[in-house]
Amino acid sequence: MDSKILGGILLIIGTSIGGGILALPIVSASSGFIPSVLMLIACWAIMTFSAFLILEVNLWLPPRNNLITMAHTTLGKLGAAVTWLSYILLLYSLLAAYISGGASLLNAFTRYIHADMPAWIDSILFVIILGYVVFRGIKFVDYANRFLMVAKLGSLFALIFWTVPYMETSEVITGNPSLILGTVTVMLTSFGFANMIPSLRSYFNGDVKKLRLTVLIGSLIPLGCYILWNLAILATIPRQELMQIMAEGGSVAALTSALSVHLHSHSISMIASFFTTICVLTAFLCVSLALSDFLADGLKVEKKGKGNWLIFSLTFLPSLILVLYYPSIFVKALNYAGIFCVILIVLLPAMMALSGRYHKKIASGYQVMGGPKALYFIIFLSICIIALGIKEAVF
Numbered sequence: 001m002d003s004k005i006l007g008g009i010l011l012i013i014g015t016s017i018g019g020g021i022l023a024l025p026i027v028s029a030s031s032g033f034i035p036s037v038l039m040l041i042a043c044w045a046i047m048t049f050s051a052f053l054i055l056e057v058n059l060w061l062p063p064r065n066n067l068i069t070m071a072h073t074t075l076g077k078l079g080a081a082v083t084w085l086s087y088i089l090l091l092y093s094l095l096a097a098y099i100s101g102g103a104s105l106l107n108a109f110t111r112y113i114h115a116d117m118p119a120w121i122d123s124i125l126f127v128i129i130l131g132y133v134v135f136r137g138i139k140f141v142d143y144a145n146r147f148l149m150v151a152k153l154g155s156l157f158a159l160i161f162w163t164v165p166y167m168e169t170s171e172v173i174t175g176n177p178s179l180i181l182g183t184v185t186v187m188l189t190s191f192g193f194a195n196m197i198p199s200l201r202s203y204f205n206g207d208v209k210k211l212r213l214t215v216l217i218g219s220l221i222p223l224g225c226y227i228l229w230n231l232a233i234l235a236t237i238p239r240q241e242l243m244q245i246m247a248e249g250g251s252v253a254a255l256t257s258a259l260s261v262h263l264h265s266h267s268i269s270m271i272a273s274f275f276t277t278i279c280v281l282t283a284f285l286c287v288s289l290a291l292s293d294f295l296a297d298g299l300k301v302e303k304k305g306k307g308n309w310l311i312f313s314l315t316f317l318p319s320l321i322l323v324l325y326y327p328s329i330f331v332k333a334l335n336y337a338g339i340f341c342v343i344l345i346v347l348l349p350a351m352m353a354l355s356g357r358y359h360k361k362i363a364s365g366y367q368v369m370g371g372p373k374a375l376y377f378i379i380f381l382s383i384c385i386i387a388l389g390i391k392e393a394v395f
Contacts, residue, residue, distance in 0.1 A: 002210065004203065004204060004210070005210055005213060005214050006146075007142045007145075007146060007203075008200050008203065008204065008210075008211075008214040008218065009214050009217050009218040009221070010142075010145055010146050010149040010218075011141075011142060011145055011196060011200065011218075011286055012193045012196060012200075012214065012215065012218030012219065012222075013149055013153075013218055013221050013222055013282075014145045014148070014149055014152075014282035014283065014285065014286045015192070015193040015195075015196055015282075015283060015286035015287060015290070016190060016191055016192070016193045016218075016219070016222035016283075017152065017156075017222050017225055017226075017279060017282070017283070018098065018279050018280060018282060018283020018284070018286075018287070020186065020187075020189055020190030020191075020192075020226075020283075020334065021190065021222075021225065021226060021229055021279055022101065022255060022276055022279055022280075023186050023190075023330070023334050024036070024040075024183075024186065024187065024190060024226055024229065024230055025229065025230050025233035025234050025237075025242060025255075026242055026245055026246045026255065027182070027183045027186045027187075027246065028180075028183055028230055028234065029175070029234065029239045029242035029243050029246065030175060030176060030179045030182070030239075030243055030246075031175045031176055031177055031178075031179040031180040031182075031183060032172070032173065032174055032175020032176070032177060032234070032239075033172045033173070033175070033230060033231060033234050033235070034173075034177075035175065035177040035180040036180065036183065036187075036230050036234075037227055037230070038180075039180050039183060039184060039187055040187055040223060040226050040227060040230075041223070043184065043187040043188045043190070043191055044191055044219060044220075044222075044223045046188065046346060046378070046381070047188060047191035047192070047193075047194065047219070047345065047346070048191070048215065048216070048219045049368070049370075049374075049378065050194055050345050050346045050349050050350070050378065051193065051194035051197055051215050051219070051345075052212070052215065052368045053349040053350060053352070053353045053368050053375075053378075054067070054070075054194050054197045054198075054345070054349045055197050055201065055208075055211055055212070055215065055366070056353060056363075056366055056367055056368050057070050057074065057349065057352045057353055057356060058070055058197060058198050058201050059201065059206060059208065059365055059366055060073075060356060060362055060363060060364060060365070061073060063201065063202050063205075063206060064198075064202050064297070065198065065297065066198045066293055066294050066297035066298070067083050067087060067195070067198065067294065067344070067348075068080055068083055068084060068087075068294070068297055068298040069297060070083075070198075070352055071083035071348060071352060073356075073360075073362070074351075074352040074353075074355040074356045074360060074362070075348075075351060075352060075355055079348070079351070079352070082343070082348065083344065083348055084298060086340050086343040086344040086348070087195070087291075087294055087340075087344055089336075089337075089340045090192075090195075090337055090340035090341050090343075090344050091195070091287055091290065091291040091294070092291075092318050092319050092322070093333045093334070093336050093337035093340060094189070094192070094283075094287045094333070094334075094337050095284070095287060095288065095291065095315075095316070095319035096319040096322045096323050096333045097330050097333035097334050097337065098280050098283055098284040098287065099123055099126060099127060099284070099319055099320060099323045100123075100323050100326075100327060100330045100333065101276075101280045101330050102123075102126040102130070102277075102280045102281070102284060103122040103123040103126050103323065103327065104122075104327075104330070105256075105273070105276065105277050105280060106122040106125065106126055107122045110122070123320060123323050123324055123327070124320065127316050127320050130281060130284050130285060130288070131288065131312065131315075131316050133285055134285060134288040134289055134292060134312075134315070141285050141286070141289050142203075144285065145282055145285055145286065148278055148281055148282045148285075149282060151274070151278050152275065152278040152279060152282060153225075155271050155274050155275040155278065156225060156228075156229065156275055157228075158271055159232065159268065159271050159272055159275055160228050160229065160231075160232045162263075162265075162268050162271070163232045163235075163236050163263065163268070166236050166262060166263055166264075167231075167232070167235035167236055168235055168236070169235070172231065172234055172235045174239055175239065181388060182392050184338070184385055184388060184389070185334075185335055185337075185338025185339060185341070185342070185385070185388075185389040185392065186334050186335060186338055187338075188338050188341055188342060188346075188385070189334055189337050189338040189341045190222070190226060191219065191222065191223075192337075192341045192345060193218065193219065193222075193286075194345045194349075195287075195290040195294070195344070195345065196286065196289075196290055197211075197215070198293065198297075199289065199290060199293050200214065208365070208366045233255075233259075236259070236262055236263070237258050237259065237262055238262075241258055242258075245258065255276070256269075256272055256273050256276050259272045260272065260273075288315055288316070291315050292311050292312070292315045295311050295314050295315060296311050299311075299314075335389075335392070338389055339386055339389040339390060342382050342385050342386050342389065343382070343386060346378060346381075346382040346385070347378075347379060347382035347383065347386070350375045350378040350379045350382070351379060353368070353375055354372065354375045354376075354379075357372075358372060
């Protein structure tokens with residue numbers, strides 16, 4: 001396989017399999033395994049279709065244009081303003097979740113080695129260490145991500161394999177399917193890789209065939225991993241215990257601790273801790289890279305010298321400050337991120353494609369199948385999901 005295709009696939013997987021996979025069994029516990037599988041497949045289809053729409057619209061423009069320029073060209077100033085706001089709220093919410101999760105894992109590690117530090121120091125250290133990798137640029141993130149992804153997927157499949165003897169069938173078939181709609185925003189966020197498309201387009205020099213293959217393979221692998229992971233956790237940890245973790249904020253450390261108790265194996269517990277750590281690291285790297293590229297495009301600042309320091313500061317400081325004030329914000333941040341994710345990655349791309357194809361007549365080259373009916377359906381569906389997400393968040 002082409003080295004760049006492999007790297008692109010791993011970047012998509014790294015963006016997808018992050019905090020979302022850790023939250024999935026926690027939010028799915030109330031509805032059960034089978035409903036969660038059906039919802040995951042539906043969310044994968046929606047998000048992958050939307051990713052192809054973003055690719056289509058991005059290819060109408062010169063390279064190195066991000067979602068802001070795409071929205072401004074197709075939807076005007078109002079579209080650009082909504083994109084700005086949605087993107088900022090989405091990626092800052094995700095970064096806050098990953099910083100919170102990373103800090104809790106770092107805190108657990110420092111306690112284990114008897115070097116316990118205040119939570120705020122854990123958060124700052126996490127951002128400084130991982131932020132430096134993002135500061136070095138996409139190639140540095142790509143190669144760091146390749147190494148981490150091998151470790152992540154290896155530990156995931158090892159963990160799933162070794163949890164089989166501890167699985168309880170009765171736990172898998174329990175649940176209330178009517179509660180599955182409450183999981184939709186977190187599940188959609190778990191496939192929120194589409195913000196990487198403009199960066200990947202530049203990385204692949206606009207090669208549509210390679211980009212489509214990369215997106216398809218890169219999105220299918222997380223889907224399979226999510227289904228297996230949900231099965232492993234929901235069949236191992238009692239449903240009521242997972243629901244209690246959710247009620248208490250759904251921290252990464254709490255999930256890891258529950259696994260350690262129920263697996264009765266120090267080795268498996270270590271693998272579980274390693275896997276959750278890698279998930280947070282890779283997602284943090286990929287989301288931070290996408291946000292930094294977005295800010296550079298929106299502010300028209302070149303990522304060199306002082307400009308790079310400015311983008312670096314704007315990328316990390318808002319989320320870090322939020323976590324310093326609200327350290328247990330992991331699942332809550334992912335829930336809010338889901339609403340912004342639907343606006344940015346589902347609703348707006350469909351509106352951009354509709355405007356560019358049929359109103360402004362600027363479409364050329366690659367076009368996603370389905371025609372205007374598919375676009376209107378996606379717009380309607382996204383509005384329904386946004387309304388549901390707001391209802392869940394408020395009530």
